[in-house]
Amino acid sequence: MTEKVIEKNKGLVKADFAFWVGLYMDKFYDGFEQKKIMANKCPECGSVFVPPRKICGKCRIKLPIDENWIELGDKGKLINFTRTAYKVSDRRARKSKSLKDYGMVQIEGSDTAIVYPLIDFEENDLKMGTEVKIQWKENPSGGPSDIEGFVKL
Numbered sequence: 001m002t003e004k005v006i007e008k009n010k011g012l013v014k015a016d017f018a019f020w021v022g023l024y025m026d027k028f029y030d031g032f033e034q035k036k037i038m039a040n041k042c043p044e045c046g047s048v049f050v051p052p053r054k055i056c057g058k059c060r061i062k063l064p065i066d067e068n069w070i071e072l073g074d075k076g077k078l079i080n081f082t083r084t085a086y087k088v089s090d091r092r093a094r095k096s097k098s099l100k101d102y103g104m105v106q107i108e109g110s111d112t113a114i115v116y117p118l119i120d121f122e123e124n125d126l127k128m129g130t131e132v133k134i135q136w137k138e139n140p141s142g143g144p145s146d147i148e149g150f151v152k153l
C-alpha cells in the first residue's frame with residue numbers, strides 16, 4: 001500500500017476583497033478620519049482595548065457597542081518590534097531590498113497594542129519602552145492606512 005499523495009497548487013491567485021469590519025472596528029476607523037484613537041473599556045475589569053473589542057477575554061462578557069468609549073492620545077510605547085527584509089503585503093516579491101521596521105505599540109491608556117511600521121528608526125531606537133507617536137496620513141479617509149506608522153517622540 002502506498003502513502004496518500006497530496007497535490008499542491010504552486011500558482012498564486014490575486015483577488016480583491018471588500019469586507020465589512022464590524023461595528024466595533026467601524027467606530028475605530030471613523031475616529032481615524034479625525035485623527036482620533038477610539039478605545040473601548042470593559043465595564044467589569046476596566047481593561048481598555050485598542051483596537052476595540054466586542055468581547056473582554058478576561059471577563060467573557062460582550063462589551064456594549066454604545067457605551068464605554070474613550071478617546072486616547074496619539075502617544076505610546078514600543079512593546080515589541082521586528083526589522084525585516086520581507087514585505088508584509090506583497091507575496092509576489094517577498095524579499096525587499098531594504099530593511100523595514102515594524103513595531104507593536106501600546107497606546108497610552110490602553111492595555112493592548114497595534115502593529116504599524118516604525119518610521120526613521122535607527123537600530124539603537126529599537127528597544128522595548130521607546131516612546132513613540134502616531135504619524136497620521138495628511139488626509140485620512142477612515143481606514144487602517146490612515147496611520148502611516150510611528151515616529152520617535
Ligand SMILES: [Zn+2]
Pocket residue numbers: 042043044045046047056057058059060
Ligand atoms: Zn473585562
